[in-house]
Every structure is written in structure tokens, then in C-alpha cells.
Amino acid sequence: MAQPTDIPVLDLSGPNRHVLLVRRPTGIPQTEDFALAESPVPEPGEGQFLVRNVFLSVDPAQRGWVSAEVNYSAPVALGTPMRALAVGVVVRSRDPEVAEGDCLYGWFDWQHYAVADKTRIVARARHALPLSAFAGPLGINGLTAYLALTTLGRPEPGETLLVSTAAGAVGGFVGQIGAMLGCKTIGMTGSDDKVRLCRERLGYAEAFNYKIAIGTPDGLSQELIRAMPEGIDVFFDNTGGPMLDTALRRMRVGGRVVQCGTVSVPQWTPPPMGLRNEREVLTRRLSWSGFVIFDHAPRFAKAMDQLAEWVGDGRLVYQEDVSVGLEHAPGAIAGLYAGENSGKRLIRVV
């Protein structure tokens, strides 16, 4: 079995350091909702293991994990470490199937050390790629792009694929994978730099800055018509909101809408209003589906093999936005929603 290429030499002196959730956010989690804390390095019990985290992941979905609203996971309790994915190295194990030195990607939270059992593992890092790749192109971002596009978007060669947050952590992979699958890929993104990135590095046939487009009356609709006069076969949407409303009205008959995020809508309580979309669903015979990555766990291993092959070939490129030090974590989610990052946001804690 292959190993990651850059496993660091670890200093295992304590203490453990955590980022705790200390206040329940009502919208996007802010720096002040978190606090840094320390405690002794824990000991694994029978059937458990101790992981030293190397990369902590910062994900838009973390907004949902701390929300009191009905959501797809139980909210993080106040006073406990912030739920997060991380890539780490096993430094002690009392589980015979997990060995010291194993590299794992899983639910190890925003902290230096985690005691966990196998239910917390999302995937084993077993390809000869840098460790951070397992939190990026082979992590939930790459898996989401690949599995949401192929299972719900089902693009055919020659079809037109529109992607929102086209240069983002997921969108950047969707554009490249769509192009490899033979689609005409079009990206919507939020700055001229990201437009360039989409065109030059991320496989998009065309990209535009939606902030300029929505600055004029009917501007976004006109931009969609210009870039895709034929209409949209697959819309891979990470934003929701008015961009979604506009794109739905440019879908072709039989089009597929993959709802993978709703990052443009800052609050869901009280419920925001928008255009009624049911007649678009009906007359265009759309298939509009929601994608949550952990429903698809049985497909991860095979998808990771495909993604690792593309990354290894240099056909699937990825961007990272790495900060060093746990103290960068508390403000990192708000920064993501503000569009500060370009590519996958990680916190390196080694």
C-alpha cells in the first residue's frame, strides 16, 4: 500500500490545544463564537487510537454543524472542540486494525490531538500524494465534485455545465472533471482574478464575474445567454439565492440541477424569499437534487482511486490556502463566506 509523500517528523510533547465553540451563531460563525483552550494529551482507550493532526480542514458546511436549525447533523455542543475534518497521523493505537504511523482523514476536529475510534475515519490516506491532498482533491471537496456531478448531474459529452463558486474548493474540481467528461464548462465566480484562474487553470471553457454581471439590470441573465446561448444542461450550484433563480430560467428541457451548497444566502431564519421556481421545474422537466457527501460513503474508495490517478497525472490540479497555527481557525469560516480564499482552506498545526 502506498503512503503519503510528506509525513512530517512529529514533536509529541503536549499539551493538546483546541478551538472550542463557545457561542451559538445565528448565521455565519464568527471569530468571537470560538475560544482557544488547552488540556493534557488524552490516552486512547481499548478500541481507540490517538491521532496527531497535521492539516485541519475549513469547510462551508461547518456553518450548518453549529446551527441550532434542523439540519443534517446534530449541532456541535457549546464548550466542545469545533467539529472538523482533519488529516493526521496515528501516534498510539489500541485498535488492531489501526497502526501507529497510519495516515487518516476523518472527524478529528479543530485541535492538535484527537482520541477516536474507527467510526471517525472517513478514509485512509493510501496514495503517494502529499498529505494535504487527502483533505482537498481526495477529501470531501474532490469527492463531492466527482460524486455529485456523476451521480446527480449525469453530464453527457457535449452538454453544457454551469458551475457556481467556480473557483472554490468544490467548484474548481467540478470544472476540471466536467471538462474531462467532455462537457462545455462555464464558471461563475466573484472576482476577475478568479475568472482568470477558471479559464487558465481550472478547465473552464468560459468564466465570468457574477458581481459585475449582477450590477446591471438583468445583467446575469444576459451573461448566461452570451456564454451559453444553447441553455444549460447541468447546473452545479453551490450558491443558491438569486443566481440560482436566474440560472433555472436558462435551463434546457431535461436539465439537472445539483444543489450542493447555498453559500450566497447568509441566513435561513427567518426563511428568505425568492422567485417561485416550481413552474421552471415543471415546464423544463428539471431534476433538482440535493447532495450531501456522507450519504455516498460506500463510493469513496473507488472515487479516490480515480481522483488520485487524475492528480498523479497532473490532469486534476488543486489550489490551497494554508495558514499555519491553530489561532487562524476561529476566523476561517467567516473568511470563507467572505470569499477571501482561493482554493481549499487548510490550517496546518504541525
Added chain:
Amino acid sequence: MAQPTDIPVLDLSGPNRHVLLVRRPTGIPQTEDFALAESPVPEPGEGQFLVRNVFLSVDPAQRGWVSAEVNYSAPVALGTPMRALAVGVVVRSRDPEVAEGDCLYGWFDWQHYAVADKTRIVARARHALPLSAFAGPLGINGLTAYLALTTLGRPEPGETLLVSTAAGAVGGFVGQIGAMLGCKTIGMTGSDDKVRLCRERLGYAEAFNYKIAIGTPDGLSQELIRAMPEGIDVFFDNTGGPMLDTALRRMRVGGRVVQCGTVSVPQWTPPPMGLRNEREVLTRRLSWSGFVIFDHAPRFAKAMDQLAEWVGDGRLVYQEDVSVGLEHAPGAIAGLYAGENSGKRLIRVV
């Protein structure tokens, strides 16, 4: 091949009588948008045939067929007969595959006689059932109920199926078919009489009057919780609007929403507003699809055999609302949207 059981003796004296579209409606077509007219009975050309209509169909979709908005069929031209489905008998034929005496269901419009070719046939009436059944349980209403439910709703035995316009021309079949497929079926309808009909005749395990439910704050939501504490697996929606918004918030994870009509929304220009639903699609992993019956023509013959078997067995019952005389057609669509009818609305013109 079997024949319908009640083919009438036809008086073939002229003239032809039509209902013409004379004004472009902006919302629901009203009586004044139509005019009655007469002309000589036409002669079929080579490859054509002449049909004497017996039953004219009145369908909610006719609203869309006269609308100038982008829609799924070209709008009916002003001054021409109103587009409609009808069941008729061939009285002259210059097509070797169509014989005098054949009973057909097709695009024969609101008139006594139609010259048509084979492209206008939706289905041949070839089961031993009353002629009107071919415009009802075996027509687009029954076909829509059966094919939309089985291809997009995909209910599993034991699942919970909610149906709006539950006693309507399509909904009345959905409830019965859902029950035959092993679902717990729940109907929403607009009067206490229709609630009784749903419970006593249309296979619903439970039904309620949404007009009473929505008269109190949060009333519809409470009613859905009472009838389906477990949540909704399949929502077969003919209404759209606030009922849809409320039901989406009671869907179970992995639920399917079949958008088959939007009858509760009177106008789409300017676009009406409603609750943003994309987060429901995402977090509940819904699959929300639009159904238009004519996409599914290759499945009609097999579906009609199944429907005819159920009708013949008495397991699938149907209600009709028949007016006699062409003069009832002009006001019939508006009446449908006002909920006047109970069951399939037909105009008998023989």
C-alpha cells in the same frame, strides 16, 4: 382487438362547430377569451382522416397552451380552434392504417369534426371500456398519475405519499394507485365533500381540507404533522405555491417531489415570490422533478393495459363531470381552476 362498449350512432349532418380562441389570456382563460363559430364539415386529404368527436377534454394544461409565455408547447393562434384532447370516431379515412369506425384519443380540439393525420393520435381506444374512459383513467390524467408516480415518485411499499388536488382529475388516480402500490396515501383537497370522497372512494388512508388548515397560523404544517408524523417520502404536487413550500419542510431525507402542475398559482407574470426552497432540497437530499406527460409517449401502450386492467377489475374508480353541448366549453377551464368540478371534466358533443 377489443372495442369501447358505448360507441354512439352518429348523426353526420353538418355543419362543423368550433370554439375559437379570440383573445390572448394573461392568466387563466376566461369565457370571453373564446367564441363559438361554424364552418362546413371538412374533407380529409390523402393520408388524413375525419373524426367526429364524442367527448372533448377540459384540462388545466390548457392554460399553458394559450399563454404567450415560454412554455412547453407553441401557443394556440388567435382565431383558431382551441387546442384540446378529445375522444372521437373515425367517419372517413384516406389513411390505410386508420379505418372508419376506429375510436381514437388525440388532438382533435374543441369542435365537432376534426381532420387529422396519425401524428395527432395519442392512443387508440382498444379496450372494452366506455369511450369517456379513454379521456379519463386511460387518458392523460390516468397516464400522468401512473407514469409520474412510478417513474419520478418511485414509491416503495410502506412509504408515505402526499397528494395535492387529491380528488382532482389526476390526484384521484394517484391516491388509488399509490394505495395499490402499498403506500400510506394522504390527500389534500379543497372541500369537506372532497375530503369524504378521498377517504371513501379514492384510496386515501387520510385526507384533509387545506382551506380550513391554512385558515389558522401554521395550520397546514400542523395538519401535515398530524397526518404524517413520520414525514413525507413522496409528494405528488399539482398545486405549487404555499402548499408546496409547507410540504417541502415536512419531507423526509431522500424524499421525491413530483411537480405535475402549479394550479394554485394564478399568474406567472410578473414572477411571484415564495419561500426559498434550495436549502430544503439540499439538507433533505430531495429529488424534485417536473413531469410532462408527452415526454413519456413510448410508455403509453403498456401503461394503458395496466390501467385498463385496474378499471375493468373495479380497483381503479373514476369520477366524471360531463356537460352536454359545445357551448359549455368556453367557461370550463376557468371553472376547473375555481375548483367547481369533482373529477374529470368532459364536454359531450354528440
